[in-house]
Amino acid sequence: MLAYIIRRVAQSVLVLLVTGFVAFSMFSFVGDPIDNMLGQERTQADVERLRTQLGLDQPFPVQYYKFLEQAVQGNFGLSYRQGRPVSEILVERLPATLELAAVSGLLALAGGIGFGIFTAIRRRGPSASTIMTLSLIGVSLPTFLIGILLIYLFSVELGWLPSFGRGQVVDLGWWSTGFLTESGLKALILPAITLGLYQMTLIMRLVRTEMLEVLRMDYIRFARARGIREKSINFRHALKNTLVPVITITGLQLGSIIAFAIITETVFQWPGVGLLFINAIQFVDIPVMAAYLMMISVMFVGINLIVDMLYFAIDPRLRVDRTAGGH
Amino acid sequence: MTTPVLSVRDLVVEIPTRRGVLRPVDQVSYDIHAGEILGVVGESGAGKSMTGNAVIGLLDRPARIVSGEVLLSGEPVHALKGERLRKLRGKKMGMIFQDPLTSLNPLLTIGEQLTETILEHLDVTQSEARERAIAALDEVGIPAARQRIGSYPHEFSGGMRQRVVIALALCAEPDLVIADEPTTALDVSVQAQIVALLKRLCREKGVAVMLVTHDMGVIAEAADRVAVMYAGRLAELGPVREVITNARHPYTAGLMASTPVASQGHRRLRQIPGAMPRLDNLPSGCAFHPRCDRAEPRCREEPGPSLEACDGRAACWFPLTEKTEVSA
Ligand SMILES: Nc1ncnc2c1ncn2[C@@H]1O[C@H](COP(=O)(O)OP(=O)(O)OP(=O)(O)O)[C@@H](O)[C@H]1O
Ligand SMILES: [Mg+2]
Numbered sequence: 001m002l003a004y005i006i007r008r009v010a011q012s013v014l015v016l017l018v019t020g021f022v023a024f025s026m027f028s029f030v031g032d033p034i035d036n037m038l039g040q041e042r043t044q045a046d047v048e049r050l051r052t053q054l055g056l057d058q059p060f061p062v063q064y065y066k067f068l069e070q071a072v073q074g075n076f077g078l079s080y081r082q083g084r085p086v087s088e089i090l091v092e093r094l095p096a097t098l099e100l101a102a103v104s105g106l107l108a109l110a111g112g113i114g115f116g117i118f119t120a121i122r123r124r125g126p127s128a129s130t131i132m133t134l135s136l137i138g139v140s141l142p143t144f145l146i147g148i149l150l151i152y153l154f155s156v157e158l159g160w161l162p163s164f165g166r167g168q169v170v171d172l173g174w175w176s177t178g179f180l181t182e183s184g185l186k187a188l189i190l191p192a193i194t195l196g197l198y199q200m201t202l203i204m205r206l207v208r209t210e211m212l213e214v215l216r217m218d219y220i221r222f223a224r225a226r227g228i229r230e231k232s233i234n235f236r237h238a239l240k241n242t243l244v245p246v247i248t249i250t251g252l253q254l255g256s257i258i259a260f261a262i263i264t265e266t267v268f269q270w271p272g273v274g275l276l277f278i279n280a281i282q283f284v285d286i287p288v289m290a291a292y293l294m295m296i297s298v299m300f301v302g303i304n305l306i307v308d309m310l311y312f313a314i315d316p317r318l319r320v321d322r323t324a325g326g327h
Numbered sequence: 328m329t330t331p332v333l334s335v336r337d338l339v340v341e342i343p344t345r346r347g348v349l350r351p352v353d354q355v356s357y358d359i360h361a362g363e364i365l366g367v368v369g370e371s372g373a374g375k376s377m378t379g380n381a382v383i384g385l386l387d388r389p390a391r392i393v394s395g396e397v398l399l400s401g402e403p404v405h406a407l408k409g410e411r412l413r414k415l416r417g418k419k420m421g422m423i424f425q426d427p428l429t430s431l432n433p434l435l436t437i438g439e440q441l442t443e444t445i446l447e448h449l450d451v452t453q454s455e456a457r458e459r460a461i462a463a464l465d466e467v468g469i470p471a472a473r474q475r476i477g478s479y480p481h482e483f484s485g486g487m488r489q490r491v492v493i494a495l496a497l498c499a500e501p502d503l504v505i506a507d508e509p510t511t512a513l514d515v516s517v518q519a520q521i522v523a524l525l526k527r528l529c530r531e532k533g534v535a536v537m538l539v540t541h542d543m544g545v546i547a548e549a550a551d552r553v554a555v556m557y558a559g560r561l562a563e564l565g566p567v568r569e570v571i572t573n574a575r576h577p578y579t580a581g582l583m584a585s586t587p588v589a590s591q592g593h594r595r596l597r598q599i600p601g602a603m604p605r606l607d608n609l610p611s612g613c614a615f616h617p618r619c620d621r622a623e624p625r626c627r628e629e630p631g632p633s634l635e636a637c638d639g640r641a642a643c644w645f646p647l648t649e650k651t652e653v654s655a
Binding site: 223229232240 | 383422
């Protein structure tokens with residue numbers, strides 16, 4: 001098992017090196033930041049000075065090496081637009097995104113697994129078919145449209161919930177949270193639903209399909225033939241087997257929540273890293289874009305790694321270090 | 328005579344389909360007594376599994392019992408549903424499936440699966456259940472049962488897994504066990520062991536066993552009586568020696584002639600010409616008549632008679648006569 005973990009970590013590092021290269025390449029191939037930073041009235045001397053200051057005058061491999069060296073330390077240089085260290089800006093913006101993603105993820109997971117089990121067990125019931133039909137809408141409507149519809153209904157028409165921003169946040173020094181104020185919590189509701197809905201329906205459909213598959217297995221039939229009660233069959237025998245394949249997809253889905261947050265954050269003007277990234281694109285703020293890219297890939301790779309470890313925890317067949325004493 | 332553990336009376340199972348109603352089980356009647364093994368044989372699709380599933384109440388929709396009775400120690404169970412049926416399963420009747428690889432939940436230890444079943448049906452504490460689980464494993468011949476109880480199914484070989492399955496089916500001490508091809512998925516080398524185990528448990532515990540199989544060798548080895556099924560109906564029913572050496576129904580005779588064990592060595596194996604008809608395309612009269620070399624016009628017109636027509640043995644208008652001597 002240790003060998004497996006080492007191999008997976010090595011793969012992860014490789015993936016990160018590749019994304020690092022892509023992120024870095026943007027510096028050389030996408031636009032010229034100097035143009036954006038200095039307006040029309042600039043002198044050649046200004047341009048040269050800035051180039052040296054940003055290290056843009058050095059050869060490509062040197063720049064890449066320096067980039068990696070700095071990136072590992074969490075240092076992505078100065079934002080072209082704000083002139084502040086990128087890491088500082090990211091740390092400032094990250095809590096907003098993480099809180100939003102956490103709430104959406106929880107919503108998607110709880111709702112997805114719950115509804116998935118329900119629709120699988122009550123396969124022929126009217127409420128299950130209603131949920132299945134509604135879920136089709138959830139899958140087919142684009143995220144931004146759901147956001148706009150929610151804003152229209154709950155902010156414009158009913159006036160219950162705010163349509164943009166994060167409400168009042170409490171600064172804990174290293175973290176700013178919206179969980180502690182009423183306006184912060186209220187502001188969280190609509191974006192969280194918008195961001196989580198798609199994942200929720202996806203997880204729900206996946207859980208349902210897997211569960212129906214598992215319920216057809218011989219061991220479920222055998223458990224029935226032994227008089228095990230339905231509750232135990234559904235939640236002890238079937239659910240655990242359902243979750244094994246669901247974990248991978250779900251893990252990746254949760255990863256993509258952070259990535260998808262870009263759209264939701266734009267619709268709701270949520271001050272997170274997604275919105276930061278969108279603004280960075282408009283201004284060709286390469287360091288911010290690169291840092292964002294790296295951050296997202298670290299998260300994806302990390303989640304992947306955790307998902308693989310979870311496999312071991314849940315499925316005894318993969319724990320190969322337990323010696324099988326078969327006859 | 329004592330009440331049989333299982334008594335099936337004129338059981339009819341139907342499956343409504345778009346092209347009409349199929350009858351995979353048609354007017355089947357038989358008894359199994361305590362400590363007795365009834366072998367059930369017949370070609371694939373004859374309705375063997377369907378009969379077993381109907382008895383234990385595990386028919387898959389849309390199949391359902393439309394008439395007849397299933398009596399468990401004299402109590403009718405064919406009409407039971409939900410909780411009352413569930414309480415009987417495992418406790419009064421158990422089932423063993425074909426494939427031990429898929430019969431056990433891969434994510435639960437065998438101990439967990441055993442104790443769960445025991446706690447469900449018997450009034451014992453957790454630790455007593457554990458002891459019983461160990462005893463059950465011991466009984467089916469799992470070596471070092473106490474150490475193996477925490478193992479997962481994948482840590483056992485196929486033969487050992489089928490032993491675990493048998494322990495599971497028997498752990499709440501049912502009176503009846505339905506074993507649906509319990510050896511088909513196993514290595515030839517362990518098949519005999521599993522059959523011997525079933526036979527021993529049946530005798531020791533006085534369990535009634537319905538043993539479904541394709542293997543006439545298994546029947547000859549383990550069964551006391553044998554039921555031969557053809558296209559949903561019982562063709563022949565009788566003591567195993569009698570049926571093997573002295574078949575009365577032409578189908579049984581054909582079946583025996585086509586299997587090495589029963590035809591006793593030297594004679595060439597003969598295949599019955601043709602194939603069993605599909606349920607949605609049954610011939611008129613006796614379903615076997617198109618393949619039967621003894622068929623008369625009556626066989627084409629009237630369905631086969633009840634078993635009583637031939638000493639309660641065979642459902643045939645023109646049964647083979649009793650041989651006085653077994654030909655060598
Ligand atoms: N859902 C269904 N729809 C139509 N026909 C069905 C359905 N389920 C089973 N059958 C038919 O019922 C008949 C009886 O099947 P059963 O499984 O009892 O056969 P079997 O004797 O156990 O055969 P095998 O030796 O292959 O296990 C078969 O002819 C099968 O085609
Ligand atoms: Mg079968």
